[in-house]
Amino acid sequence: MTILENAETRKSSAEQSHGVKSSHAMLMLGAAGVVYGDIGTSPIYALRETLRAATNGAGVAAKAEIIGSLSIIVWALTIIVTFKYALIVLRAGNQGEGGTLSLAILARKVAGRAQYIVTALGVIGAALFFGDAFITPAISVLSAVEGFVLTDPDIAGYVIPITASILITLFAVQRFGTSKVSAVFGPVMLVWFGCLAISGLGHILDDPSVFQALNPLEAIAFAIDHSTVALAVAGAAFLAVTGAEALYVDLGHFGRTPIIHTWFVLVFPALVINYLGQGAFLLSNAGYVDQPLFEMMPDWGRIPIILLATAATVIASQAVISGAFSMARQAAQLHLLPRLTIIHTSETQSGQIYLPQINWLLLLGVLSLVLGFGSSDAIAAAYGISISGQMLVTTLLLALVMRGVWRWPLALVVVVAIVFAAIDAMFLTANMMKFFEGGWVSIFMSSALLAIMVVWTKGSKRLFDKTRKHEIPLTTLVNSLKKNMPHQVPGTAIFMTGDPDSAPTSLMHSLKHYKVLHEQNLIMTIKTLPVPFVEDEERLTITPVDDGFTRLTVAYGYMEDPDIPGALKELRKKGIKFDIMSTSFFLSRRMLVPAASGLLKGLMTRSFIRLTRFAADTTSFFRLPTGRVVEIGTQVVL
Template identity: 40%
Template sequence: MAEENRKVLPGALAALGIVFGDIGTSPLYTLQTVLNDTGSTDRETLLGGFSLLVWTMILVVAVKYATVVMRADNKGEGGILALFSLVGGSFGKHWYTRGTLLAAAGLFGAALLYGDGAITPAISVLSAIEGIGVVTKSLQPYILPIAAVILFGIFAIQPLGTARISAVFGPIMLLWFLALGGIGLSSLLHDPSVLIGLNPFYGLHFLYEHGANSLVILGAVFLSVTGAEALYADMSHVGRPSVRLALAVIVLPMLVLSYAGQTAFLVSHPQIKDNPFFASMPHALVLPMVVLATFATIIASQAIITGAFTLTRQAMQLGWFPSLNIRQTSDSEYGQIYVSVVNWMLMVVTLLIALSFKSSDALSGAYGTAVSTTMLMTTLLVFDVMRERWEWPLWKALPIALFFAIIDVAFFVANLLKIDKGGYVPLLIGLFIYIIMTTWRRGIILLRAGLAPLGERSDKVLQKLRNGEMIRTPGAAVFLSRYESALPPIVMRHVADFHCLPEQVVVLNVKFDTVPRIPSAERMTTKDLGNGIWQINVTFGFVEIPNLYYVLGQAKEQGCTLDLDKLVFFAGDDDVVPDLKTPKMVSPRRILFGFLYRNAVRASDRFTLPRERLVEIGHQVEI
């Protein structure tokens, strides 16, 4: 037990920086947005808003995600794509089938997180820098330029990696949460009676009194839990017990104190129009808190960006995204990666969003639409896990899922009302990513189907080899394969095209593991298939640079008859062309797939093979 505690406690500290950055910076703008939407600062309104904020955090963050959803991990991995792989959804012929609905829910929910990844840094950094406007109005014109420079800097440092500075993320966020709670408690002591708002009746009465406008208010209240999805997505970094401990001991109590303090301050100062977060603290603390808030929002943005990188790698591994160049930036943390294309595209979109909306208040209309939709998709997938994986009876699973679904639908509809205020931005980003994912998957299926008839059957080739009927040419060939079969498709296509095989053939299958380095004794297996053909399966750690010549040299020491001086590498490089007779994809999607396929990272590029020793076997495949 003591050993377990030694792991959980440091993990809880790390979770503050990795998991809770987004939700931890929500007090910067949430209550202000709620009050702007209600248009009133009377006591009943303030107590009702406070009650809604607290119970939204309890039900969505603590009950739904921390208690239920985090149980649905896939070998320790979380996030909606990990959940999607757990339920095994796949597109079928009809939209209403279980597999199709689950696939659409998982993929669209994942795609929307890219929209969230673009908006979160913009609104978080803007809301932090806006605090200097409370210090002096003369600095107001400089808020947007300063925020833009900081946002550019956040993305610019990504290629350097964050392994070194991430060690201080947890302590900084701990200081941030303690400051939230301390300042909130100071204001709360002036009017402790606002704690009566912890009674959920005040929140329900608040919604009843505002009638149809209550949906608009719920859209603002939802900003308090936009980081809830991170609890699930990032739990693999620190572990489920650490996330729950940090939430129960630090995050939730400090957030409640912060919102309670802002509420108590506004009850006593209803005339205040500035952001209540900064207005409620002593003037001397505003500038230090602006600095600390800026660091907190940078950490929150870092977590979101890293989450986008992780999401991209998961999508690639599951076959829903083209291969991109992924670089490991830490030799100890698997999650510390850098994806250049995703980083710079996110930077451009984030800067455009910040410069277009200009303030956190204006951005609040665009924020929440993507996350509320993802949360609804998560509930649908978790219900399937309850029934299929956990084997819960319907009477147990359905009430729990319906309870969460009612809350999710309420927030989903509330956020849809913000479409014209910017809510369309993350939805368009999500739709674009969803189209890429589904187009890539469909295109790869059609490509493989088109390549299948081009090669000969493996049993026929083996029979020719045994009978000595296959022409053997001088030299040594290494076929790069993604299959562990003895004669993979690329060998079959070589035989079909050239009607021969080199005297020495190596079928080389390369895989990457989730550990930093692989011991030499465990790296490789070799198998002599006879007739001068060898099968080699090799595994590299995620920080290792693949050296195929070194691997082949080791294989030679193990008996593989291979002349390294005569090596020629064979890899696949096919082209996609339209099928004029019976097109299998509509023209825009085929063009998109062709673009993605041409620009995806090839095995030859990943292994930096010498061009003069590389032969790429390509065919035109009609789809």
């Protein structure tokens, strides 16, 4: 920055600098609440479950088991969250946006012939994310509510009803928007991380030998000496890093620098100090394992910390729910899922959205887990498979980006990819060992979402190919109309179609039944481009066909919601004059009928037809004026 001698200018520059610092601080505070909500609540159960795995559920851990388990947790946080996500993955922004689908789209650009494989990995990663979205609210809230049992054992019978009530309330308020609640997320989590650090410091000197856990050789020695339980311990220790993917998913909301600074300045130190404090507390109490985080609190502070933990788990759950909404919107815009009803709950923040179908589906799944498993210990067995699988997908896609986009040396890419992939594969294998104990739930939920995406994409392609066979080229229709022009009526008609080269079915049926043609006809196609956002100057593509027909392509990014009236306002600026309130929108409403076919094909066809019934209404999805829409039905046999 150039230093000017003018005093007023120096004052202005100082004010701007203060504004930047203030904005950065607010982003860091917001990141503490949203990005780190999940990983920040892991101390409630991560060390507890790791030690139970190390002792085969004995409940009393020896010093070597405590030090070894702590070392695995600390170095998992260091390697996976710090090195992999904070320092490398966060660099892979697609126009500033993150997440598995964004990374897959970025990798597709350099994948060459492997584009279909990259797309498949992106779809699998998205499905795995949804598997995690079901489990995180269940285990987080349940583990916090279980803490009340320490204050009054009689509460044990009410843990499930209290947890269910909190979760039902959380999902019920989603339709009102989270902007007001989100305003307190950061401050609450700031207090939470402060309490984690203070409580850890208060006990870390109970047994200074706990600092041995900072030596990575302790983790290696433990794995060698306890080979029979090493994988089980790794699977439990993985609970400490669940939520790491949130750093990348929320990249577009907060930016890379605030997320990284929040991790190094606040979250990472607080977590490490607290885990060491828990370990020292256990070492000084004969290694008895129950609820170390809550038990090491003074009696007067136990209830307040449990209440704060409950609030923190609700925040962690809210962050996952919001992430699921965002991921579902991306998937729908990329045509991996049916169109979803999207309700914007904020006039200023486009990311504040509510998806009713996804919301109630998540609530049903979360309550099923709470009621079915009954305790956070049991749910912990289901936790980890989907997240570790998603992390492995991220590593594979990242390798393509490092080599093809960043142009890193091949040797460096190979080394980095192998190290991260080996660690991810180890944790995935460790979590797969819990398959029959509950891990099957994660696989089932992710597989169900994956099946829905596959059915929808394949069914949509079949429907497109089927309808295209019965349509004629638009230019052929236009030329034939010149020879035998039907009666023309004043005004503009917009025919929406997925294939701009063919005459829309709605246009053909309009000519057949009404036998009239508007003076101005726009053949409109909505395209979703493989970028988060589309610049305004690239939004519209206008291609005249003749004096009465014009092709119009409206492009959106996968993070944008289609707004046809808004796009048409720009169209008028480009010289195409019309009054939107006197314009008719013609849509094709297809009635799908399954054809006689084999068992598998018939099942997929019927599943696709059922999915179409859950798709959001075209008129509301594209924000069309309801009084100006004409839907023309046609039957299609699939």
